[in-house]
Amino acid sequence: MSGTESATGRTAVFERYRGLLFGVSYDMLGSVADAEDCVQEAWIRWAGDDRSDVRDPRGYLIRTVTNVTLNRLRAARARRESYVGPWLPEPLVTGPDVAEEVERAESVSMAMLVVLETLNPVERAVFVLREVFGLPHAEIAEALDRSEASVRQLAHRAREHVHARRPRFTADSGVRRRLTERFLAACVEGDVAGLKDLLADDVVVLTDGGGKVRSALNPLYGPDKSARFLVGVARGYRKARLDFVDVNGAPGIVLYRDGGDPTTVGLLEADGDRITRIYLVRNPDKLRRLGRAAPGSGPVGSAGS
Structure with a gap:
Protein backbone atom coordinates (compact mmCIF):
# COMPACT_ATOMS: atom_id res chain seq x y z
CA MET A 1 0.00 0.00 0.00
CA SER A 2 1.83 3.04 -1.26
CA GLY A 3 2.50 5.72 1.34
CA THR A 4 1.64 3.61 4.38
CA GLU A 5 4.75 1.46 4.77
CA SER A 6 6.39 3.94 7.17
CA ALA A 7 5.16 4.74 10.66
CA THR A 8 4.56 8.33 9.58
CA GLY A 9 2.50 7.18 6.62
CA ARG A 10 0.41 4.79 8.73
CA THR A 11 -0.24 7.55 11.26
CA ALA A 12 -1.37 9.97 8.56
CA VAL A 13 -3.77 7.40 7.09
CA PHE A 14 -5.25 6.59 10.48
CA GLU A 15 -5.71 10.24 11.42
CA ARG A 16 -7.57 10.81 8.15
CA TYR A 17 -10.24 8.36 9.30
CA ARG A 18 -10.14 8.87 13.08
CA GLY A 19 -13.35 10.93 13.15
CA LEU A 20 -15.19 8.36 11.06
CA LEU A 21 -14.02 5.52 13.30
CA PHE A 22 -15.07 7.37 16.44
CA GLY A 23 -18.49 8.05 14.88
CA VAL A 24 -19.04 4.37 14.08
CA SER A 25 -17.99 3.30 17.56
CA TYR A 26 -19.94 5.99 19.44
CA ASP A 27 -23.14 5.32 17.51
CA MET A 28 -22.81 1.64 18.35
CA LEU A 29 -21.99 2.15 22.03
CA GLY A 30 -23.49 5.46 23.15
CA SER A 31 -20.34 6.00 25.22
CA VAL A 32 -17.63 8.54 24.48
CA ALA A 33 -15.12 6.83 26.77
CA ASP A 34 -15.68 3.36 25.31
CA ALA A 35 -15.62 4.70 21.74
CA GLU A 36 -12.30 6.42 22.38
CA ASP A 37 -10.91 3.16 23.79
CA CYS A 38 -12.09 1.25 20.72
CA VAL A 39 -10.50 3.76 18.35
CA GLN A 40 -7.26 3.49 20.33
CA GLU A 41 -7.34 -0.30 20.06
CA ALA A 42 -7.94 -0.02 16.31
CA TRP A 43 -4.90 2.25 16.12
CA ILE A 44 -2.73 -0.26 18.01
CA ARG A 45 -3.75 -3.01 15.60
CA TRP A 46 -3.19 -0.76 12.59
CA ALA A 47 0.22 0.48 13.71
CA GLY A 48 1.54 -2.79 15.08
CA ASP A 49 2.07 -4.72 11.85
CA ASP A 50 3.05 -4.13 8.24
CA ARG A 51 0.00 -2.91 6.31
CA SER A 52 1.62 -2.59 2.91
CA ASP A 53 -0.78 -5.19 1.49
CA VAL A 54 -3.92 -3.29 2.54
CA ARG A 55 -5.50 -1.78 -0.58
CA ASP A 56 -8.49 -0.15 1.12
CA PRO A 57 -7.39 1.46 4.41
CA ARG A 58 -10.81 2.98 5.07
CA GLY A 59 -12.59 -0.36 4.73
CA TYR A 60 -9.94 -2.15 6.74
CA LEU A 61 -10.13 0.35 9.60
CA ILE A 62 -13.93 0.31 9.65
CA ARG A 63 -13.88 -3.48 9.85
CA THR A 64 -11.36 -3.33 12.66
CA VAL A 65 -13.15 -0.75 14.79
CA THR A 66 -16.53 -2.43 14.17
CA ASN A 67 -15.33 -5.77 15.51
CA VAL A 68 -13.53 -4.18 18.45
CA THR A 69 -16.68 -2.21 19.24
CA LEU A 70 -18.93 -5.25 18.92
CA ASN A 71 -16.92 -7.03 21.59
CA ARG A 72 -17.12 -3.96 23.83
CA LEU A 73 -20.86 -3.61 23.18
CA ARG A 74 -21.64 -7.21 24.12
CA ALA A 75 -19.85 -6.73 27.44
CA ALA A 76 -21.56 -3.37 28.01
CA ARG A 77 -25.00 -4.82 27.35
CA ALA A 78 -24.46 -7.41 30.06
CA ARG A 79 -23.46 -4.67 32.54
CA ARG A 80 -26.43 -2.49 31.62
CA GLU A 81 -28.85 -5.23 32.65
CA SER A 82 -27.94 -4.44 36.28
CA TYR A 83 -27.74 -0.65 35.81
CA VAL A 84 -29.55 1.34 38.50
CA GLY A 85 -32.41 3.34 36.96
CA PRO A 86 -32.78 4.36 33.30
CA TRP A 87 -29.63 4.13 31.19
CA LEU A 88 -28.92 7.09 28.89
CA PRO A 89 -26.02 7.56 26.47
CA GLU A 90 -22.95 9.53 27.50
CA PRO A 91 -23.50 13.11 26.25
CA LEU A 92 -21.43 14.13 23.24
CA VAL A 93 -20.73 17.84 22.81
CA THR A 94 -21.21 18.59 19.12
CA GLY A 95 -20.64 21.65 16.97
CA PRO A 96 -22.71 23.51 14.38
CA ASP A 97 -21.25 21.37 11.59
CA VAL A 98 -22.99 18.30 13.03
CA ALA A 99 -26.28 20.15 13.48
CA GLU A 100 -26.17 21.17 9.82
CA GLU A 101 -25.72 17.56 8.72
CA VAL A 102 -29.29 16.44 9.41
CA GLU A 103 -28.77 12.70 9.04
CA ARG A 104 -25.61 12.67 11.17
CA ALA A 105 -27.23 14.89 13.80
CA GLU A 106 -30.18 12.51 14.04
CA SER A 107 -27.89 9.49 14.35
CA VAL A 108 -26.22 10.92 17.49
CA SER A 109 -29.40 12.37 18.98
CA MET A 110 -30.24 11.19 22.47
CA ALA A 111 -33.59 9.89 21.24
CA MET A 112 -32.02 7.84 18.44
CA LEU A 113 -29.32 6.38 20.67
CA VAL A 114 -31.97 5.34 23.21
CA VAL A 115 -33.85 3.55 20.41
CA LEU A 116 -30.67 1.87 19.19
CA GLU A 117 -30.26 0.37 22.67
CA THR A 118 -33.27 -1.85 21.87
CA LEU A 119 -31.39 -3.58 19.02
CA ASN A 120 -29.09 -6.52 19.58
CA PRO A 121 -25.38 -5.77 19.03
CA VAL A 122 -25.15 -7.13 15.47
CA GLU A 123 -28.37 -5.40 14.38
CA ARG A 124 -27.05 -2.16 15.82
CA ALA A 125 -23.75 -2.52 13.96
CA VAL A 126 -25.56 -3.19 10.68
CA PHE A 127 -27.93 -0.26 11.20
CA VAL A 128 -25.12 2.17 12.00
CA LEU A 129 -22.92 1.08 9.12
CA ARG A 130 -25.77 1.01 6.58
CA GLU A 131 -28.22 3.74 7.61
CA VAL A 132 -25.83 6.26 9.15
CA PHE A 133 -22.60 5.81 7.21
CA GLY A 134 -24.04 4.39 3.99
CA LEU A 135 -21.76 1.38 3.61
CA PRO A 136 -22.79 -1.15 0.94
CA HIS A 137 -24.28 -4.42 2.17
CA ALA A 138 -21.32 -6.32 0.71
CA GLU A 139 -18.82 -4.23 2.68
CA ILE A 140 -20.80 -4.68 5.90
CA ALA A 141 -20.97 -8.42 5.27
CA GLU A 142 -17.17 -8.51 4.96
CA ALA A 143 -16.76 -6.45 8.13
CA LEU A 144 -19.01 -8.77 10.14
CA ASP A 145 -17.96 -12.01 8.42
CA ARG A 146 -21.54 -12.74 7.37
CA SER A 147 -23.24 -13.39 4.06
CA GLU A 148 -24.59 -10.44 2.14
CA ALA A 149 -28.09 -11.97 2.24
CA SER A 150 -27.88 -12.21 6.03
CA VAL A 151 -26.80 -8.58 6.29
CA ARG A 152 -29.68 -7.46 4.07
CA GLN A 153 -32.13 -9.25 6.37
CA LEU A 154 -30.55 -7.75 9.47
CA ALA A 155 -30.59 -4.28 7.91
CA HIS A 156 -34.27 -4.59 7.01
CA ARG A 157 -35.22 -5.85 10.47
CA ALA A 158 -33.20 -3.17 12.26
CA ARG A 159 -34.57 -0.39 10.03
CA GLU A 160 -38.18 -1.47 10.64
CA HIS A 161 -37.54 -1.72 14.37
CA VAL A 162 -35.96 1.74 14.60
CA HIS A 163 -38.51 3.46 12.38
CA ALA A 164 -41.34 2.08 14.54
CA ARG A 165 -39.79 3.52 17.71
CA ARG A 166 -38.01 6.73 16.68
CA PRO A 167 -39.65 10.07 17.54
CA ARG A 168 -42.08 11.03 14.80
CA PHE A 169 -41.82 14.76 15.31
CA THR A 170 -38.83 16.85 16.30
CA ALA A 171 -38.87 20.63 16.52
CA ASP A 172 -36.01 22.51 14.89
Missing part, protein backbone atom coordinates in the same frame (compact mmCIF):
# COMPACT_ATOMS: atom_id res chain seq x y z
CA SER A 173 -33.06 23.81 16.88
CA GLY A 174 -34.43 27.35 17.26
CA VAL A 175 -37.73 26.15 18.69
CA ARG A 176 -35.98 23.75 21.03
CA ARG A 177 -33.65 26.47 22.28
CA ARG A 178 -36.60 28.76 23.07
CA LEU A 179 -38.48 25.91 24.72
CA THR A 180 -35.39 25.09 26.78
CA GLU A 181 -35.18 28.69 28.03
CA ARG A 182 -38.89 28.75 28.94
CA PHE A 183 -38.57 25.33 30.55
CA LEU A 184 -35.66 26.52 32.72
CA ALA A 185 -37.45 29.69 33.73
CA ALA A 186 -40.56 27.77 34.82
CA CYS A 187 -38.48 25.25 36.79
CA VAL A 188 -36.45 27.91 38.61
CA GLU A 189 -39.52 30.02 39.41
CA GLY A 190 -41.35 26.98 40.76
CA ASP A 191 -44.13 27.58 38.24
CA VAL A 192 -45.75 24.13 38.10
CA ALA A 193 -48.73 25.35 36.08
CA GLY A 194 -46.53 27.17 33.58
CA LEU A 195 -44.28 24.14 33.23
CA LYS A 196 -47.25 21.83 32.66
CA ASP A 197 -48.34 24.09 29.80
CA LEU A 198 -45.04 23.37 28.07
CA LEU A 199 -45.34 19.59 28.40
CA ALA A 200 -47.16 17.28 26.01
CA ASP A 201 -49.80 14.98 27.41
CA ASP A 202 -47.54 11.99 26.76
CA VAL A 203 -44.33 13.58 28.02
CA VAL A 204 -41.70 11.26 29.46
CA VAL A 205 -38.83 12.26 31.77
CA LEU A 206 -35.76 10.02 31.93
CA THR A 207 -33.06 10.68 34.54
CA ASP A 208 -29.79 8.75 34.58
CA GLY A 209 -27.94 8.80 37.89
CA GLY A 210 -26.49 5.31 37.66
CA GLY A 211 -27.11 4.79 41.36
CA LYS A 212 -24.38 7.35 42.14
CA VAL A 213 -26.47 10.50 42.57
CA ARG A 214 -30.13 11.14 43.35
CA SER A 215 -32.43 10.65 40.38
CA ALA A 216 -35.75 9.08 39.51
CA LEU A 217 -35.30 5.30 39.38
CA ASN A 218 -38.13 4.92 36.85
CA PRO A 219 -39.34 7.01 33.90
CA LEU A 220 -41.88 9.69 34.79
CA TYR A 221 -44.98 9.92 32.62
CA GLY A 222 -47.44 12.74 32.12
CA PRO A 223 -47.26 16.52 32.69
CA ASP A 224 -48.44 16.65 36.31
CA LYS A 225 -45.99 14.15 37.81
CA SER A 226 -43.18 15.39 35.55
CA ALA A 227 -43.70 19.08 36.36
CA ARG A 228 -43.79 18.53 40.11
CA PHE A 229 -40.66 16.39 40.00
CA LEU A 230 -38.76 18.90 37.86
CA VAL A 231 -39.70 21.88 40.01
CA GLY A 232 -38.61 19.96 43.09
CA VAL A 233 -35.25 19.13 41.51
CA ALA A 234 -34.76 22.73 40.36
CA ARG A 235 -34.86 24.01 43.94
CA GLY A 236 -31.36 22.65 44.40
CA TYR A 237 -30.04 24.37 41.27
CA ARG A 238 -31.04 28.00 41.72
CA LYS A 239 -27.47 29.03 42.42
CA ALA A 240 -25.93 26.65 39.90
CA ARG A 241 -24.08 27.81 36.79
CA LEU A 242 -25.14 26.76 33.31
CA ASP A 243 -24.00 26.74 29.71
CA PHE A 244 -26.12 26.40 26.62
CA VAL A 245 -24.27 23.97 24.37
CA ASP A 246 -24.98 21.70 21.43
CA VAL A 247 -25.22 18.19 22.81
CA ASN A 248 -25.78 15.19 20.56
CA GLY A 249 -26.63 17.44 17.64
CA ALA A 250 -29.26 19.51 19.47
CA PRO A 251 -29.49 22.50 21.86
CA GLY A 252 -28.88 21.41 25.42
CA ILE A 253 -27.78 22.68 28.81
CA VAL A 254 -24.97 21.79 31.19
CA LEU A 255 -25.36 22.62 34.87
CA TYR A 256 -22.30 23.00 37.10
CA ARG A 257 -21.85 22.76 40.84
CA ASP A 258 -19.97 25.41 42.83
CA GLY A 259 -16.56 23.93 42.07
CA GLY A 260 -17.19 24.20 38.35
CA ASP A 261 -17.61 20.48 37.66
CA PRO A 262 -20.61 19.44 35.53
CA THR A 263 -23.45 17.89 37.46
CA THR A 264 -26.27 17.53 34.92
CA VAL A 265 -26.79 17.58 31.17
CA GLY A 266 -30.33 18.28 30.01
CA LEU A 267 -31.87 17.76 26.58
CA LEU A 268 -35.43 18.19 25.31
CA GLU A 269 -37.34 16.63 22.44
CA ALA A 270 -40.37 18.51 21.17
CA ASP A 271 -43.36 18.22 18.87
CA GLY A 272 -44.17 21.76 17.80
CA ASP A 273 -44.24 23.91 20.92
CA ARG A 274 -44.73 21.02 23.37
CA ILE A 275 -41.99 19.07 25.09
CA THR A 276 -42.34 15.32 24.55
CA ARG A 277 -39.16 13.94 26.12
CA ILE A 278 -36.76 15.24 28.76
CA TYR A 279 -33.38 13.59 29.25
CA LEU A 280 -31.33 14.38 32.35
CA VAL A 281 -27.90 12.75 32.53
CA ARG A 282 -26.53 12.99 36.08
CA ASN A 283 -24.20 9.99 36.39
CA PRO A 284 -20.85 11.68 37.13
CA ASP A 285 -18.98 8.99 35.17
CA LYS A 286 -20.72 10.24 32.02
CA LEU A 287 -19.93 13.91 32.60
CA ARG A 288 -16.17 13.84 33.13
CA ARG A 289 -15.32 14.80 29.55
CA LEU A 290 -17.51 17.90 29.50
CA GLY A 291 -14.96 20.03 31.36
CA ARG A 292 -15.51 22.76 33.90
CA ALA A 293 -17.80 25.75 33.63
CA ALA A 294 -16.59 28.43 31.22
CA PRO A 295 -15.92 31.91 32.62
CA GLY A 296 -18.94 33.23 30.77
CA SER A 297 -21.36 30.70 32.22
CA GLY A 298 -24.42 32.26 33.78
CA PRO A 299 -26.59 31.38 36.77
CA VAL A 300 -29.66 29.26 36.12
CA GLY A 301 -31.95 32.13 37.04
CA SER A 302 -30.58 34.22 34.17
CA ALA A 303 -31.66 31.78 31.46
CA GLY A 304 -33.56 33.46 28.67
CA SER A 305 -33.02 36.91 30.10
